[in-house]
Amino acid sequence: MYRLSIDKGRLLDEGRSQIPLIHTPVFADFMLLGLSGRQDVQQGLFVLFLLVYGITVIANLGMILLINVDPRLHMPMYYFLSNLSFCDVCYSSTVSPKMLADFLSEQKKIAYHLCAIQMFAFGAFADVESVMLSVMAYDRYVAICNPHLYTTAMSRRVCTQLVAIGYIQSLLCSAIFTYCTRYYSKTFVQ
Numbered sequence: 001m002y003r004l005s006i007d008k009g010r011l012l013d014e015g016r017s018q019i020p021l022i023h024t025p026v027f028a029d030f031m032l033l034g035l036s037g038r039q040d041v042q043q044g045l046f047v048l049f050l051l052v053y054g055i056t057v058i059a060n061l062g063m064i065l066l067i068n069v070d071p072r073l074h075m076p077m078y079y080f081l082s083n084l085s086f087c088d089v090c091y092s093s094t095v096s097p098k099m100l101a102d103f104l105s106e107q108k109k110i111a112y113h114l115c116a117i118q119m120f121a122f123g124a125f126a127d128v129e130s131v132m133l134s135v136m137a138y139d140r141y142v143a144i145c146n147p148h149l150y151t152t153a154m155s156r157r158v159c160t161q162l163v164a165i166g167y168i169q170s171l172l173c174s175a176i177f178t179y180c181t182r183y184y185s186k187t188f189v190q
Contacts (some may be wrong), residue, residue, distance in 0.1 A: 048102035053096040058087040076139050076154040083163050084132045091125035094118055120178040127170035135162045 067082040102108040
């Protein structure tokens with residue numbers, strides 16, 4: 001196992017050998033190439049993606065509102081469904097606004113640190129969505145296999161704990177992956 005450290009422009013490998021450090025560029029921005037270079041195609045794509053994004057946000061927020069307003073829908077399955085809808089709104093909102101802005105701008109760039117934040121949020125909400133689907137499957141399993149114990153097994157407290165564990169686990173995993181990506185991109189980019 002080797003431990004690498006940087007010392008005055010030279011890469012030291014536990015004192016065994018000295019390799020000259022190759023100049024590593026510092027990334028400030030990423031250039032985004034996009035789907036097309038033609039302005040008329042980009043405007044058409046802007047309208048299409050804006051429509052899809054708008055429908056996604058409105059439908060999911062409508063579902064959350066409907067579940068919260070109607071007392072007949074205050075059951076674990078709908079609680080998980082509203083959390084899944086919230087997650088879907090956040091998941092869609094991590095990439096879509098920047099993509100829509102880039103369709104209309106001349107310079108399609110994203111700062112390195114903003115890219116890392118976007119990657120963190122995208123990974124976190126993608127993971128939360130997967131965990132929510134698993135929790136919903138568990139909820140249906142308990143409802144089908146143990147219908148007499150369902151209200152005890154899936155109490156409001158248990159449902160809240162399952163959702164909280166899903167978010168905490170997803171945020172931690174995404175933080176670890178984002179940190180590792182940033183660390184290794186700075187270490188190994190030549």
